[in-house]
Amino acid sequence: MTESKRIHPHKFTLWVAMASIVMMFAGLTSAYIVKRGQTNWQGFDLPLIFTYSTMVIIASSITMQLAIKKFKDRQMLQYRWLLVITALLGVVFMVMQFTGFNILNQRGIKLIGRGSNVSGSFLAVIAGMHMLHVLGGIIALAVMLGKAFSTRNRTYTAVPVEVLGTYWHFVDGLWIYLFIFLKWIS
Amino acid sequence: MSDIAMNPQTGTMTVPDVHHDEHGHHHHESFVTKYIFSQDHKMISKQFLITGMMWAIIGGLFSVFFRMQLGYPDQTFPWMEDILGRWAEGGRIKAEFYYALVTMHGTVLVFFVLTAGLSGTFSNLLIPLQVGARDMASPMLNMLSYWFFFLAGIVMLSSLFVQTGPFSGGWTAYPPLSAVGEMSQGSKTGADLWIVSMALFVVSSLLGGLNYIATVLNMRTKGMTMTRLPLTIWAFFFTAVLGVLSFPVLFSGFILLLFDRNLGTSFYLSEIYVQATQSALPNEGGSAILYQHLFWFLGHPEVYIILLPAMGMASEIISVNSRKPIFGYMAMIGSLFAIAILAFLVWAHHMFVTGLNPFLGSVFVLLTLLIAVPSAIKVFNWLTTLWRGNIRFTPGMLFAIGFVSLFISGGLTGIFLGNSALDIHLHDTYFVIAHFHIVMGVASFFGMFAGVYHWFPKMYGRYMNNTLGYIHFWGTLICAYLIFWPMHYEGLAGMPRRYYDYSQWQSFKQFGGLNEFITIFAIISFALQLLFVFNFFFSIFKGRKLTTPNPWNANTLEWTTPINAGHGNWPGDIPEVYRWAYDYGKDGVDHIPQTQPVGANESHH
Structure with missing residues (x-):
């Protein structure tokens, strides 16, 4: 096997790390499924803003991919701007997620604290942990x-x-999975 | 030639570019970069080992303290008050502190000693050396892995000194004791610190595990195919896979726990009345069993995270010191693989008495008992490797054989406990304590000791003292059996675990003499471990010096590096590998190193 055909160790490490992150969310979502089958579960509809935030994070994946392409073409000016746009879209995504929590609170669905239901708390934990991973990407x-x-x-x-791009797409894909899970499977 | 360790991307910031440097090192190492924030895997492994030893002394001392209470419930020991202060007022351990001691003993030994101290030490030391790499895939993450462990240790240590004492809800941290501060003294600040410390520890384990996996799969030298790897590496590899896939699930359990503790959610809590404050909690709809599922999904693989490195090292050491190839190399890999898979499918056998559906329970019984198959294959292969070997009874070899002995006697009682029908009687008795201490605790310790004695010359360029090693081995083996064998009997007779004072119960009073007997040997055993610690540190400075780079005449790559190798391991090129690691006594030749090309008329193995 020649050197060039091997996967770079850092890229490989990232893939293992992503498997590890998947396990954490698998733990959370399977806990969700178990809890949903038990008593005292109050279901609710996801606010529309979560659909829009999903579109935003998908858009950020596209700009990220373009940034990688521009880097390889050595078009550094466009590369920088695309990185800036990607990071801004990430921030917008986080703000929208947070707004979603607030909308639910206004509807009277408490996510945490006294009188909160497990269904809302799960949304806070799952979407909150995902936001932390997006924040890591922004940093x-x-x-x-x-x-x-x-x-x-x-x-x-x-x-x-490329490592960063893979991570960013991963966080994007992870949210799409979580979104589908929270919207339809719940 | 192979150029695997070097990658141009890391060249500037991580691994020094020793590859193109035939004269050794020109980069300057200050005291801080060499001994403290070192990125050399060999130094990091020493850091893990010595930190682990410190924790072993602390965790072991805790067991001596609570054994004093169990062995002599009616006596007082003023010296304990001198050490523990108000936790042992009048020379007797307080009931609350007894639980804190048990909790800390479990947490420290399971995570800090037998996970970080064992896998952290030897994965770090041996993976790059035995696969033929200059360092880990990411030396930076590797360094961070140690420092997260260190930080976790500092947080855990600080919890011993807070007003309300360390966490006291058991090493498994079941809610509500871990989730509600009013439950007990140990559920207050101590529990917060425990959770923070464990979260840091999970991060450390993940960073380490990522590196081990990436290094084994990506950084092997030319010719080192997966089936030429020594069994140590296979064991470390599966250990890392288990850790990377199971620790995140524990982490998700901890996140929910933190929310319940601090943000008023009800994941684990439902309709609870707190005796201490005479008040009802508002939480509704939670389930404590949910935590148990999340915990044991890590908790069971954790057992193998602890055990597999010991198995790998025992395989290597037994083969080297029997001067025979390991029997059934592929079967050894296959059984490691089978154990790693089954590890994820048996967690509910810790939960037979939680009201688990008996039909579901029977599935877990079947899967649990299936572990006996790969385990038996491994035992068979160790024994057949020893069979008619030219055995050299070095201290490392004795501990490796001792590991096999303990694994057999501890494994057999696993068959009892894996049966849900028997477990209903045995659950939460001393039988369980005896089982897991022998099969996972002491056995893994023996694997670790075997590794330390065997690879000490590689780590420090000196030998450990043999006489002290023999005393350490025989003393510890005898103590281990004398401590834990009687506990089987106590457990079968129904003596429950976690009680503070058995003399209060008519049915358990009769075991007073036996408990005292166990306590005496626990103290002797602790003293013997101090002897080992003395031997270790004394030998670092005063041990007999190594005169040859390959003191055990072993085949693996770590012995082709110079004594006290620098960062980068090999001063010249990384050697190429032509054969597996176990050509001992082949064609009448004592041993053929992996670096020796296969001869024209050599027989096939």
């Missing part, structure tokens, strides 16, 4: 931007940006 994007704007070091390897 990584910020670091990558810092490197992209630094004039002292030039990077030519696409591995770091």
Whole structure:
């Protein structure tokens, strides 16, 4: 086997890490299924804003993919701008998720605290943990931007940006799974 | 030539570029980068080992304290008050603190010693050395893995000094004791610190595990196919896979627990009345059993996370010191694989008495008993490797054989407990304590000791003292059986675990003498471990020096590195591998290292 055909160790490590993250959400969603079958479960409809936030995060995946392409073409100006847009879309996504929680609260569905029902709490935990993973991606994007704007070091390897891109798509795909789970399976 | 350890992306920030440097090291290492924030896997493994030893002493001492209470419930020991202060007022352990001690003993030994101390030490030391890599896939993450472990330790240690004492709800941290602060003293700050510490520990384990998997699969030297790997590496690999897939589920359980504790949710809590505060909690609709499912989905694989590294090291050490190839190499890998799969399918056997559907229970009985098959294959292969071997009874070898002995005697009682019908009687008795201490606790400790004695020359360039090693081995083996054998009897007779004072019960009073007997040997055993610790540190500085890089005449790659190898392991090129690791006594040759090309008229194995 030649060196070039091997998967880069960092990329491989990311794949294992993603499997690990999947296990955590699998734990949470299977706990959800178990709880739903028991007494005192109050179902509710997801506010529409979660559908819009899903579109936003899908859009951010597209800009991320374009950024990788621009990096490989060495079009660094577009690359930087696409990274900025991706990060901003990530922030918008998080704000929309948070707004969704608030809308539910206004509807009288308490997610946490006294009088909360497990169904709402599960949404808070699952969507909240996902938001933390998006936040991690945004921080990584910020670091990558810092490197992209630094004039002292030039990077030519696409591995770091590819690793970040894979993670970003993963977080996107994870949300799509969670969204489908929360919207229809519940 | 192979250029696997080097990747251009990491070259600038991680692994020093020793590959193109035939003269060794030119980069400067300060005290801090060499001994503290080291990215060298060998140094990180020493950090894991020594931190683990410190925790073993603390966790072991805790067991001595609560054994004093169990062995001498009617006596007082003023020296305990000197050490423990108001927790042992008048020289007798307080009831609340007794539970805190038991909880800490379990947590510390299971996670900090036998997970981080065992797998952290030897996966770090042996994976790069035995697969032929300069370092881990990501030395940076590897360093972080240790420091998250260290931080977890600091948080856990600090919980011993808070006003309300450390967490006291058992190492499994079942709600509501872990979820409601008013439940007991130990459910207050101590529980918060426990959860924070464990969360940090999970992060440490995941970072370590990611690295181990990536290194084994991606960083092997030329010629090192998967089926040429020593069994140690296979065991560490499966251990890491188990950890990476099961710790996140525990983590999700902890998140729900944190929400219940601090944010008023009701995942695990329902209709609870707290005796201490005479008040009813508002929580409705939760289920404590849900936590048990999430916990044991990690909890059972955790047993194998602890045991598999010991199995791998015992396989390697027994083969080297029998001067024979390991019997059934592929069967050994297959059985490791089978155990790793089954580990995920048996968690509910910890929950037979929770009201689990008996039909579901019978499925878990079947799957649990299936573990006996790969386990028996492994035992058979160890014994047949020893059979008619040229055995060298080094301390490492004795501990490896001791591991097999303990694994057999502890494994047999697993067959009792795996049957749900028997478990209804035996659950929560001393029989369970005896079973898991022998099969997982002491056996894995023996694997760890075997590893330390065997690879100490690789770690420090010196030998440990043999005489002290023999005393350590025979003393510990005898103590282990004298401590835990009587507990089987107590458990069969119905003596429950977790009681503070058995002399209060007419039915358990009769075991007073036996409990005292156990306590005496627990103390002796603890003293013997201090002897080992002395031997370890003394030998680092004063041990007999190594004169040859390959003291045991072993075949594996770690012995092709120089004594006290620097960062990067091999001063020149990474050697290429031509054969498996177990060519001992082949064609009348004592041993053929993996780096030796296959001869023209060599026989096939």
